[in-house]
Amino acid sequence: MAKVMVGKASDMGAGSITHVTAGGQEVLVANIGGKYYAAGNTCTHAGAELHDGTLEGKILTCPWHGAKWDLTTGQMTWFPQKLRPIGSYRVTVEDGTVYVEV
Numbered sequence: 588m589a590k591v592m593v594g595k596a597s598d599m600g601a602g603s604i605t606h607v608t609a610g611g612q613e614v615l616v617a618n619i620g621g622k623y624y625a626a627g628n629t630c631t632h633a634g635a636e637l638h639d640g641t642l643e644g645k646i647l648t649c650p651w652h653g654a655k656w657d658l659t660t661g662q663m664t665w666f667p668q669k670l671r672p673i674g675s676y677r678v679t680v681e682d683g684t685v686y687v688e689v
């Protein structure tokens with residue numbers, strides 16, 4: 588388990604999405620209502636980078652074909668076919684800095 592710095596919490600306001608490469612994984616970090624959540628950044632349908640998607644509440648819509656992902660769980664909430672979860676990761680905030688554990 589590696590703990591990787593994402594950035595300053597003050598630069599990641601509510602509704603913002605950022606992404607980092609951590610432990611060889613592409614990880615997306617979103618601020619949803621003042622709380623940070625991390626999930627895989629690669630859509631398991633055809634590989635779109637999810638940080639380019641649209642965030643509404645906790646639901647992120649894939650920019651390519653519209654799959655909907657719950658960023659609090661890493662689970663798909665809508666798509667015509669079943670997709671593998673994108674995964675979710677633990678996020679911590681220490682002294683104003685956001686970290687993700689992968």
Ligand code: FES
Pocket residue numbers: 630631632633634635649650651652653654
């Ligand atoms: S790549 Fe995300 S829905 Fe197709």
